[in-house]
Amino acid sequence: MSESFDSLVAQVIDLRHRLHRHPELSNRESGTRDLLESLLGAIDGVELQRLGKTSLLASVTGTGIKNAATKNAAKNTAENTGTGRTLLCRAELDALPIQEETGLPWTSENPGVMHACGHDAHMAALYAAILWYAAHRDFTGEIRFLFQEAEETEGGAVDLIDSPLFDGVDEAYAFHSINAPAGRLLIPPKRATNGVAVFRITVHGKSTHGSMPHLGIDPIRILADIIGQLAALPSNAIDPSHAASLTFGTLKAGDAANQIPDAAQATGTIRAQSHDDLQRLCEPAKTLTVTIAQAHGAHADFEYGAVDPVVNDESITRRLLAELSATLGPDAVQESGPANFSDDFGFFSDRFPGAYLLLGAGDKAQGMPYPNHSARYFVLDEAIEPAVRAWIALIGARLAA
Amino acid sequence: MSESFDSLVAQVIDLRHRLHRHPELSNRESGTRDLLESLLGAIDGVELQRLGKTSLLASVTGTGIKNAATKNAAKNTAENTGTGRTLLCRAELDALPIQEETGLPWTSENPGVMHACGHDAHMAALYAAILWYAAHRDFTGEIRFLFQEAEETEGGAVDLIDSPLFDGVDEAYAFHSINAPAGRLLIPPKRATNGVAVFRITVHGKSTHGSMPHLGIDPIRILADIIGQLAALPSNAIDPSHAASLTFGTLKAGDAANQIPDAAQATGTIRAQSHDDLQRLCEPAKTLTVTIAQAHGAHADFEYGAVDPVVNDESITRRLLAELSATLGPDAVQESGPANFSDDFGFFSDRFPGAYLLLGAGDKAQGMPYPNHSARYFVLDEAIEPAVRAWIALIGARLAA
Numbered sequence: 001m002s003e004s005f006d007s008l009v010a011q012v013i014d015l016r017h018r019l020h021r022h023p024e025l026s027n028r029e030s031g032t033r034d035l036l037e038s039l040l041g042a043i044d045g046v047e048l049q050r051l052g053k054t055s056l057l058a059s060v061t062g063t064g065i066k067n068a069a070t071k072n073a074a075k076n077t078a079e080n081t082g083t084g085r086t087l088l089c090r091a092e093l094d095a096l097p098i099q100e101e102t103g104l105p106w107t108s109e110n111p112g113v114m115h116a117c118g119h120d121a122h123m124a125a126l127y128a129a130i131l132w133y134a135a136h137r138d139f140t141g142e143i144r145f146l147f148q149e150a151e152e153t154e155g156g157a158v159d160l161i162d163s164p165l166f167d168g169v170d171e172a173y174a175f176h177s178i179n180a181p182a183g184r185l186l187i188p189p190k191r192a193t194n195g196v197a198v199f200r201i202t203v204h205g206k207s208t209h210g211s212m213p214h215l216g217i218d219p220i221r222i223l224a225d226i227i228g229q230l231a232a233l234p235s236n237a238i239d240p241s242h243a244a245s246l247t248f249g250t251l252k253a254g255d256a257a258n259q260i261p262d263a264a265q266a267t268g269t270i271r272a273q274s275h276d277d278l279q280r281l282c283e284p285a286k287t288l289t290v291t292i293a294q295a296h297g298a299h300a301d302f303e304y305g306a307v308d309p310v311v312n313d314e315s316i317t318r319r320l321l322a323e324l325s326a327t328l329g330p331d332a333v334q335e336s337g338p339a340n341f342s343d344d345f346g347f348f349s350d351r352f353p354g355a356y357l358l359l360g361a362g363d364k365a366q367g368m369p370y371p372n373h374s375a376r377y378f379v380l381d382e383a384i385e386p387a388v389r390a391w392i393a394l395i396g397a398r399l400a401a
Numbered sequence: 402m403s404e405s406f407d408s409l410v411a412q413v414i415d416l417r418h419r420l421h422r423h424p425e426l427s428n429r430e431s432g433t434r435d436l437l438e439s440l441l442g443a444i445d446g447v448e449l450q451r452l453g454k455t456s457l458l459a460s461v462t463g464t465g466i467k468n469a470a471t472k473n474a475a476k477n478t479a480e481n482t483g484t485g486r487t488l489l490c491r492a493e494l495d496a497l498p499i500q501e502e503t504g505l506p507w508t509s510e511n512p513g514v515m516h517a518c519g520h521d522a523h524m525a526a527l528y529a530a531i532l533w534y535a536a537h538r539d540f541t542g543e544i545r546f547l548f549q550e551a552e553e554t555e556g557g558a559v560d561l562i563d564s565p566l567f568d569g570v571d572e573a574y575a576f577h578s579i580n581a582p583a584g585r586l587l588i589p590p591k592r593a594t595n596g597v598a599v600f601r602i603t604v605h606g607k608s609t610h611g612s613m614p615h616l617g618i619d620p621i622r623i624l625a626d627i628i629g630q631l632a633a634l635p636s637n638a639i640d641p642s643h644a645a646s647l648t649f650g651t652l653k654a655g656d657a658a659n660q661i662p663d664a665a666q667a668t669g670t671i672r673a674q675s676h677d678d679l680q681r682l683c684e685p686a687k688t689l690t691v692t693i694a695q696a697h698g699a700h701a702d703f704e705y706g707a708v709d710p711v712v713n714d715e716s717i718t719r720r721l722l723a724e725l726s727a728t729l730g731p732d733a734v735q736e737s738g739p740a741n742f743s744d745d746f747g748f749f750s751d752r753f754p755g756a757y758l759l760l761g762a763g764d765k766a767q768g769m770p771y772p773n774h775s776a777r778y779f780v781l782d783e784a785i786e787p788a789v790r791a792w793i794a795l796i797g798a799r800l801a802a
Contacts, residue, residue, distance in 0.1 A: 210669065218632075220650075245612065249655045257651060259650050261650065340612050
């Protein structure tokens with residue numbers, strides 16, 4: 001690409017350092033949003049709209065001059081009355097409650113908050129793609145670039161997914177950084193992440209002194225009963241050939257050994273490889289919790305937020321594998337299995353076909369042995385240019401397809 | 402009694418207010434000990450010895466002049482080579498981690514610490530008895546007055562009971578305040594308190610991410626299994642006609658829903674009406690805990706501190722009921738059932754015959770509806786004089802018996 005591409009890359013590496021310096025926690029990313037909004041507000045051909053709490057949508061519509069001939073109206077949804085495909089491309093705004101230990105010159109200036117999941121790099125690469133396509137609008141269709149709030153916590157995609165701003169979207173795409181050679185694209189042709197539900201069980205009993213158990217209802221004993229039953233669910237409710245787990249992370253009840261408390265709480269996670277499997281665990285877990293508590297004369301809540309696995313559209317993804325390999329070079333792209341984390345992009349992949357691509361942040365040989373969410377994890381600068389090229393190529397391929 | 406008795410009572414009511422103003426937590430009662438030590442150090446006929454961490458023993462030996470004739474050497478133990486019976490009379494030094502809400506003019510000056518179990522009144526009444534008998538040493542025998550550390554927590558009596566300072570003791574006595582008309586003595590002829598064991602279970606598993614349970618050992622699921630088994634012990638290990646309970650008070654494990662923690666902890670209490678019943682619950686609880694954890698490939702600790710029930714010597718106690726009723730008046734004394742709390746005086750009643758008497762702190766009609774350990778509980782001043790009279794009469798009766 002041109003000299004202007006090189007200057008674009010230099011510019012977004014600077015932006016990425018700036019974003020990394022000023023991380024913000026989920027649902028509080030207004031400073032990040034404001035920065036992107038002010039930068040993009042100065043760019044011709046970019047339309048901006050706020051959505052959710054702090055999210056930002058930047059749209060670029062093609063002029064339809066160059067590749068109008070490749071338009072395939074039959075592929076558009078009924079709502080999409082444009083002249084080509086409408087793509088949704090997403091990056092995440094939020095950082096994590098982690099004290100950074102990278103020792104980078106552009107380390108976090110916000111104590112206890114850190115971009116430890118690569119969202120700074122994701123935003124910078126997406127920003128570059130916006131600038132590129134705003135300057136190269138000789139395509140048919142529309143690209144909606146989403147900077148999404150609160151991917152790391154509950155909220156985020158689930159609160160945004162029904163926005164009318166996504167009406168007419170045909171396909172949805174996202175990149176996520178992962179330990180692998182910097183800039184390499186790892187493309188899972190089917191499932192790309194785990195589905196996960198984070199749950200909280202609260203058993204409401206009735207407090208009484210330990211010497212008078214008959215005057216109360218012990219929520220701890222009831223919670224223990226529930227835990228025993230729930231722990232056996234994956235082994236019994238799910239096809240044994242499917243990966244599934246239900247595990248506990250925390251327990252909390254009471255203040256004193258001699259006082260039966262009012263309530264007892266447990267949290268944990270349920271993981272499964274499909275929406276159906278996730279529901280086949282969450283629903284019986286809820287029923288067992290509520291029913292066991294009732295049987296003891298207590299009541300209990302089973303609250304959960306489920307994120308479906310991100311499932312890539314296999315035909316789109318296999319085509320992308322071939323096309324990106326041709327454009328970026330065979331060493332830059334490889335087929336892979338799913339990541340072992342989850343991502344609320346699952347809400348988008350449930351609604352729109354598309355793909356979720358894993359982007360190498362750097363690997364052990366490059367000095368990046370630390371996994372996502374480590375206080376030492378970051379995306380190497382060397383990964384930024386390949387990520388920008390990948391977005392430009394992916395969007396180009398899907399607009400032309 | 403005389404004018405000097407009235408001045409004694411006025412003096413110890415002042416002392417009691419002073420003690421109430423300066424409460425100290427268990428094992429940190431050195432200020433209280435120092436105060437008593439300096440006051441008693443000025444009294445002729447009182448010998449002082451420190452013991453344990455902060456405990457104080459004040460001994461008064463009779464001159465044997467008046468009632469040498471009533472001496473019954475056959476009742477003395479082999480170790481007691483004195484000329485009469487040796488009595489141990491105990492009060493407690495420690496206060497509780499409670500922010501006082503009584504609104505008293507002599508309220509606690511130590512934020513978050515309060516004499517909410519009447520120990521200030523117990524000490525003052527015992528102090529008065531020391532002064533009385535130091536001034537009236539015309540008896541045969543010895544009285545050892547113990548100001549005991551750390552009754553409210555582990556330690557206390559269990560750490561002191563083997564002290565050589567108790568060699569030669571024939572009988573042991575204590576008073577404890579309780580909601581009842583101020584100054585009334587409630588005397589349980591057999592069992593006076595519950596036996597209790599405070600336990601802590603710690604299951605040591607192996608932490609792993611929730612997506613990889615096979616790489617760790619979940620201590621939460623194992624703890625749940627243990628809780629279920631332990632909860633059924635009282636119903637199965639104990640004579641159904643005996644009161645017994647095993648209840649849980651706290652749960653604690655982990656920091657994050659998605660991370661299986663290294664360890665999980667529960668605390669609770671076991672209560673029983675005899676030493677044997679208490680052991681019949683504690684030992685199987687420990688065995689079940691350790692064995693269930695082993696069966697899961699983990700290990701677990703079951704730590705407990707047991708306090709036996711205080712069991713009064715029935716023949717001594719029935720005789721005291723009659724004698725105190727005659728001395729103090731029939732309205733001042735009544736037979737009662739056991740208190741529903743426990744007291745580490747059980748270590749003394751296991752070793753020495755004697756009695757544990759409940760002292761009315763005040764009742765609802767007198768404006769004291771609050772139970773022991775309430776932030777509004779205190780012993781009414783009106784209870785002090787009867788308590789002093791009761792100690793003097795009890796000691797006199799047992800020295801003369």
